[in-house]
Amino acid sequence: MRYRVLRVNVGADELLDVVPGVLAVTSGDDHALGALSPLGRQVLGAIHLDTPLREALPELADALDTAYRSGKASRVPHEAGHVIRCTPLGVGPGRISGLLLRVAPDDGDRSRARTAGFQQLTEQLSRAATPAEIGRLTTTTAAALIGADSCIAYRRPEGSDVMEALHHHGWPGDTHRLFARVPLQRGRPMSDAVLGRAPVWLEDAGQWHARYPEMAPLGVSEGHQATACLPLLVEDRDLGAVVFSFYQPRSFDTSEREFLMAAAALCAQALDRARLYTAELEARGAAERERDRMAFLAQASRLMEAPLSVEERLRQLGDLVVKGIADWSAVHLVRGTRVERVTVAHLDPAKIAFIEELERRYPPDPEAPGGAIEVARSGVPVVMEDVPDELLVASARDETHLELIRAIGLRSAIVVPLLVRGRSLGALTLVHAESGERFTEADLTFVGQLAATAAVAIDNAALYEQQRTVARTLQTALLPSALPDVPGVECAGRYRPPDPELTDVYVGGDLYDIHEDPERGRWALTVADVCGKGPQAAALTSLIRHTVQAEVRHGFGPADVVRRVNAAMLRQGGSRARFATMVHGALTVDPDGVTITLVNGGHPPGIVLRHAPPESDSGGADVEWLDVPGTLVGVYPDPELVEADVRLAPGDALLLYTDGVTEARGPEGFFGPDRLASLVASFADTSADTVADGVLDAIAGFQDGKLRDDVALLVIRAAP
Amino acid sequence: MSEDAALLQVTRTSCGGRLELVLSGELDNDTLPRAQDEVSAAEAEAPAVLVLDLAALEYVDSCGVRLVLLAQGAADDENRRLAVRLGHGQTRRMFDMLGITDRLEVLDREEPSS
Incomplete structure (x- = not known):
C-alpha cells in the first residue's frame, strides 16, 4: 500500500496559493490551524490561527484524526456533490506534520457517475465492429466520461511504426491534421507511451515544458494544459494509443489514472475484437473471392476450349472479363516483330468506340516501349495499383491526346504476359476505371492463371493450324495435282478428307493416281487405301505412289508392280x-475403246457402268461388279494377285473407290454396295466428272454432310 | 472412354489351354485401343490357343483386320495358335475381300449346317 502523502517544501501560506479548492492547513495531532484561505474562511468560518480544529470544528474531528493517524486522505460530506478532503502532509508514515483541507468534488458521486458512464461505454463499444467506430466512441463517449476536452484515438497497423489516427474530437479547426499520421519516435509523449507500454501523464503546461521541451509548444499550442497518453494494449499486442487533452491542469491521482487506464483498456479490447472480426471478414471475403475466381477461371477455360477461332475466343474472353473482374480488358499478340492489339472490351460499346476512334486519330506505335507491348515482349508482368498521371503525360502525343487519354479515367491496371512453354505470345491487360477498384500484387496469381489459360489456347490453336497446314501440304503431295490428259478417255479423280469436327488433324491414307507409261504406250492407274491415318499412314501412301510409278517405269506388269509394292x-x-488395299491397272486405248488390265490387292471391287444405247431394250443402265480376288498388301510375303482384263466400250465407265464409300454410315445404316450400284446406274451416259461428283455428293449427303472416313474416287470413261 | 466401352463389349471364356474373346458392338478406330488392351491381356496369359470371335460385331472396319493381323503376328512369334470366328456376315465378307480368310485359322469357315 502506498501512502498518499503530500511532501511539502513550501510554507503553509504558499500552499494556499497553489492548490485549487484549498481551505486550510493544520499541524499537529490537535490540528491547530496553520493557514486559512479566503475560501476556508467562507466554508469553515473565521477561525483564529493556532486554534485546534478538533475543538473549533468537532464535526470534522474524526476525519481529521483518521487522516493524521493513518496517513491516508479522509473526507467529510460537504455541499451537494462535494466533500471536504483531509490530506496528510509530511514525509511518510509516522512523520505526518499536518493536514491539508480542501473542497473537492464528491468522489462517491463521481465514481457512481463514472460507473454508469463506464457501463454505457462498454455497451457501445461492444456493438462497434470497426476500428473507426471504436475510435469515434473513444474520442467522444470515453473522452466525455473522463472530462477530456480533446481526444485523438490512434491505431498502430501491425508491424508499422506509424500511428494512424482513427478519430479525433474537440480539436479546433484542422489542427488534428497535424496528428493524422504520427511516426513513433522516442522523446515524444505518445511514442513513449506506446514504446514504453505505459501511460505518460502530463498534468499541466509546466510538466509539458519540463519533460518534453521540444514538443511542449505543440502540446499546449491550443491552450491545453494536461495531457494523458495511454497505450492501447491487449496482452502483447500494441493496437494503438489514445491521447486525452485538458484545458485545465489536472492531477492524475491514482484513482484518476486507474479510471483512464480502465477506459483505455476497454477501447483496446474493442479494437482487438474488431481486428479479429475484420480478419475473419477478410478471410471470408478472400474465400468467397477465391471461389468466384475459380468459377471464373473454369468459365474462361471452357471458353478457351470452345470450337471458335482464336480471335473470337479472345474477344469472348474479353467480354467475360469486363462482366466480372475489370472495367476494361485488352489482349495483345506478338505477331512477328510487331505486337498488335487484337481485342478491347468494355461493357459500354460507346467507350470501345471511343478507344477505337482514339487509336484511329493517334495510331499506337507498336514499337513504343511501355504497357502491354513491353509486357508482351519482356514476359514480365506489371501491376499499377494507381496509374500515375505522369505515365499518361509521357505517352501522350499532344495536349488533345492527353486530354482524351485522361478522359478514359484509368485508375489501376494489371498487365500479364501470355506465357507458354517459356515464350510470351502477347499480353492480357485488365484495367479498373470508373469502378474505382484497384489491382494489387495479390491479383497477379489469379490474372496470371487467366492469362495462362488463354496462352495455352492460343498456342494450341497455332499448333493445330500448323498441323493442318502440314497435313494439307502432305495430303497434296500424296495426290496428283491434276490428272493427265489421256486421249480418248475421260478421267476424274476426287479426294475428300473426313469432316474436321469428327477427326483430329488428319492426313489420310487414301490415294488415286494416273500416270503415263510412254515406253509401252500405256497408262497406269491406281487407287489405294492405307489402313489407319496420320503421318505413318501418309508415309506408306507416299511409298505406294512412288513405288508404283517407279516399277511401272521399269516395265513391270500390274501384278508385279503390286508385288513390288x-x-x-x-x-x-x-x-x-x-x-493397304490397292487396285492397280494398265490402261491402253484403241480406236474401239479402252482395255484395262487390273490387279486387286484386297481392295473393294470396282464397278463398270455400261453405256446404254438408246435403241437397247433393256431400258436402263447396266452395272457390273469387278470381283477380282487378291490379297491385301504389306503383310504377307506371298500375296495372291491375279490380273483381269476389263474392256470399256465408248461411253462405258469404270469406278474405283476406297471403302469410305461403301462403309459410309448414316442415319439409314451403311451406304453399302447395293446403294452404290443403283447410284452409279443413275449416272449412265454422263461424264466422268459427273459420276465422280455425284458419288461424292451422295456419300456426303448420306452422312449429313459430315464424312467420317476419307474417300478417294477414280472414274475412267471411254470417250463416247 | 466410357462411351467407347459402351460401344464395344468383350467377354472372355477360358477352357483348358484355350482362351476365347467374344467381341460385340462396334470395332473401329475409336474402340480399337480397348480391344487391343483385351487381346494383350489375353496374350499375357500365353494360352495355347487364343480365339477372337468377331462374328457378333455389329460393325467392324479395317481396324478389326488390324486387330487380327497383330494377334496373328504375336501368336506366330510365340508359337501359339490364333483362331478366329468371322461369322457369315459383313465381317466375313470384309476378310474375304481382303483375301486373308484362307490365311487364318477360321473356326466357322464352313456355312452353318441348317
Missing part, C-alpha cells in the same frame, strides 16, 4: 499393323 511395304514397316 507389297515387298517395299514389308521392307519399310514389317509391322502387320499397317496394311
Whole structure:
C-alpha cells in the first residue's frame, strides 16, 4: 500500500496559493490551524490561527484524526456533490506534520457517475465492429466520461511504426491534421507511451515544458494544459494509443489514472475484437473471392476450349472479363516483330468506340516501349495499383491526346504476359476505371492463371493450324495435282478428307493416281487405301505412289508392280499393323475403246457402268461388279494377285473407290454396295466428272454432310 | 472412354489351354485401343490357343483386320495358335475381300449346317 502523502517544501501560506479548492492547513495531532484561505474562511468560518480544529470544528474531528493517524486522505460530506478532503502532509508514515483541507468534488458521486458512464461505454463499444467506430466512441463517449476536452484515438497497423489516427474530437479547426499520421519516435509523449507500454501523464503546461521541451509548444499550442497518453494494449499486442487533452491542469491521482487506464483498456479490447472480426471478414471475403475466381477461371477455360477461332475466343474472353473482374480488358499478340492489339472490351460499346476512334486519330506505335507491348515482349508482368498521371503525360502525343487519354479515367491496371512453354505470345491487360477498384500484387496469381489459360489456347490453336497446314501440304503431295490428259478417255479423280469436327488433324491414307507409261504406250492407274491415318499412314501412301510409278517405269506388269509394292511395304514397316488395299491397272486405248488390265490387292471391287444405247431394250443402265480376288498388301510375303482384263466400250465407265464409300454410315445404316450400284446406274451416259461428283455428293449427303472416313474416287470413261 | 466401352463389349471364356474373346458392338478406330488392351491381356496369359470371335460385331472396319493381323503376328512369334470366328456376315465378307480368310485359322469357315 502506498501512502498518499503530500511532501511539502513550501510554507503553509504558499500552499494556499497553489492548490485549487484549498481551505486550510493544520499541524499537529490537535490540528491547530496553520493557514486559512479566503475560501476556508467562507466554508469553515473565521477561525483564529493556532486554534485546534478538533475543538473549533468537532464535526470534522474524526476525519481529521483518521487522516493524521493513518496517513491516508479522509473526507467529510460537504455541499451537494462535494466533500471536504483531509490530506496528510509530511514525509511518510509516522512523520505526518499536518493536514491539508480542501473542497473537492464528491468522489462517491463521481465514481457512481463514472460507473454508469463506464457501463454505457462498454455497451457501445461492444456493438462497434470497426476500428473507426471504436475510435469515434473513444474520442467522444470515453473522452466525455473522463472530462477530456480533446481526444485523438490512434491505431498502430501491425508491424508499422506509424500511428494512424482513427478519430479525433474537440480539436479546433484542422489542427488534428497535424496528428493524422504520427511516426513513433522516442522523446515524444505518445511514442513513449506506446514504446514504453505505459501511460505518460502530463498534468499541466509546466510538466509539458519540463519533460518534453521540444514538443511542449505543440502540446499546449491550443491552450491545453494536461495531457494523458495511454497505450492501447491487449496482452502483447500494441493496437494503438489514445491521447486525452485538458484545458485545465489536472492531477492524475491514482484513482484518476486507474479510471483512464480502465477506459483505455476497454477501447483496446474493442479494437482487438474488431481486428479479429475484420480478419475473419477478410478471410471470408478472400474465400468467397477465391471461389468466384475459380468459377471464373473454369468459365474462361471452357471458353478457351470452345470450337471458335482464336480471335473470337479472345474477344469472348474479353467480354467475360469486363462482366466480372475489370472495367476494361485488352489482349495483345506478338505477331512477328510487331505486337498488335487484337481485342478491347468494355461493357459500354460507346467507350470501345471511343478507344477505337482514339487509336484511329493517334495510331499506337507498336514499337513504343511501355504497357502491354513491353509486357508482351519482356514476359514480365506489371501491376499499377494507381496509374500515375505522369505515365499518361509521357505517352501522350499532344495536349488533345492527353486530354482524351485522361478522359478514359484509368485508375489501376494489371498487365500479364501470355506465357507458354517459356515464350510470351502477347499480353492480357485488365484495367479498373470508373469502378474505382484497384489491382494489387495479390491479383497477379489469379490474372496470371487467366492469362495462362488463354496462352495455352492460343498456342494450341497455332499448333493445330500448323498441323493442318502440314497435313494439307502432305495430303497434296500424296495426290496428283491434276490428272493427265489421256486421249480418248475421260478421267476424274476426287479426294475428300473426313469432316474436321469428327477427326483430329488428319492426313489420310487414301490415294488415286494416273500416270503415263510412254515406253509401252500405256497408262497406269491406281487407287489405294492405307489402313489407319496420320503421318505413318501418309508415309506408306507416299511409298505406294512412288513405288508404283517407279516399277511401272521399269516395265513391270500390274501384278508385279503390286508385288513390288507389297515387298517395299514389308521392307519399310514389317509391322502387320499397317496394311493397304490397292487396285492397280494398265490402261491402253484403241480406236474401239479402252482395255484395262487390273490387279486387286484386297481392295473393294470396282464397278463398270455400261453405256446404254438408246435403241437397247433393256431400258436402263447396266452395272457390273469387278470381283477380282487378291490379297491385301504389306503383310504377307506371298500375296495372291491375279490380273483381269476389263474392256470399256465408248461411253462405258469404270469406278474405283476406297471403302469410305461403301462403309459410309448414316442415319439409314451403311451406304453399302447395293446403294452404290443403283447410284452409279443413275449416272449412265454422263461424264466422268459427273459420276465422280455425284458419288461424292451422295456419300456426303448420306452422312449429313459430315464424312467420317476419307474417300478417294477414280472414274475412267471411254470417250463416247 | 466410357462411351467407347459402351460401344464395344468383350467377354472372355477360358477352357483348358484355350482362351476365347467374344467381341460385340462396334470395332473401329475409336474402340480399337480397348480391344487391343483385351487381346494383350489375353496374350499375357500365353494360352495355347487364343480365339477372337468377331462374328457378333455389329460393325467392324479395317481396324478389326488390324486387330487380327497383330494377334496373328504375336501368336506366330510365340508359337501359339490364333483362331478366329468371322461369322457369315459383313465381317466375313470384309476378310474375304481382303483375301486373308484362307490365311487364318477360321473356326466357322464352313456355312452353318441348317
